[in-house]
Amino acid sequence: MYILLLLFWIILNGKITLEILLIGAVFAAAIFWFMCKFLDYSPKYEMFVAKNFFWIITYFVVLVIEMFKSAIAVYKRVYSKKIEIQPQMVFFDVDIKSEFLRFVLANSITLTPGTITVDVDDNHFCVHALDYTLAEGIEDSVFIRMLKIMEGNCNG
Numbered sequence: 658m659y660i661l662l663l664l665f666w667i668i669l670n671g672k673i674t675l676e677i678l679l680i681g682a683v684f685a686a687a688i689f690w691f692m693c694k695f696l697d698y699s700p701k702y703e704m705f706v707a708k709n710f711f712w713i714i715t716y717f718v719v720l721v722i723e724m725f726k727s728a729i730a731v732y733k734r735v736y737s738k739k740i741e742i743q744p745q746m747v748f749f750d751v752d753i754k755s756e757f758l759r760f761v762l763a764n765s766i767t768l769t770p771g772t773i774t775v776d777v778d779d780n781h782f783c784v785h786a787l788d789y790t791l792a793e794g795i796e797d798s799v800f801i802r803m804l805k806i807m808e809g810n811c812n813g
């Protein structure tokens with residue numbers, strides 16, 4: 658973030674001189690310190706993003722694909738007269754220690770059509786599914802596997 662702040666300073670000035678670089682370095686350091694002190698920003702977050710950049714991009718792509726697949730499945734169930742919808746509540750535990758990654762998982766489930774995260778209590782999830790077929794294998798979904806890899810990258 659410090660480097661981004663410094664680059665932003667240089668871009669706003671439109672040229673690079675020693676004075677602009679030194680003043681920019683001081684201002685970027687001051688803003689970075691302010692962010693860490695008062696806005697709960699942590700350099701650990703930057704390390705997480707740096708270590709998992711490939712996985713974050715991959716996760717986003719997988720999320721979009723899963724959203725489309727689920728949207729098609731929901732469309733078929735809602736507009737078909739032959740398929741009877743059978744809602745279901747699913748309870749499962751995940752062994753993801755990071756509160757942030759559990760937050761990402763809960764929101765990924767909710768963003769996927771046909772499912773909504775009802776409750777998260779530590780590692781225990783409660784999910785409502787429009788149909789039982791949409792909830793099959795949710796406790797070992799691609800989201801959970803990818804988030805475990807990201808968490809492992811930061812711990813190992």
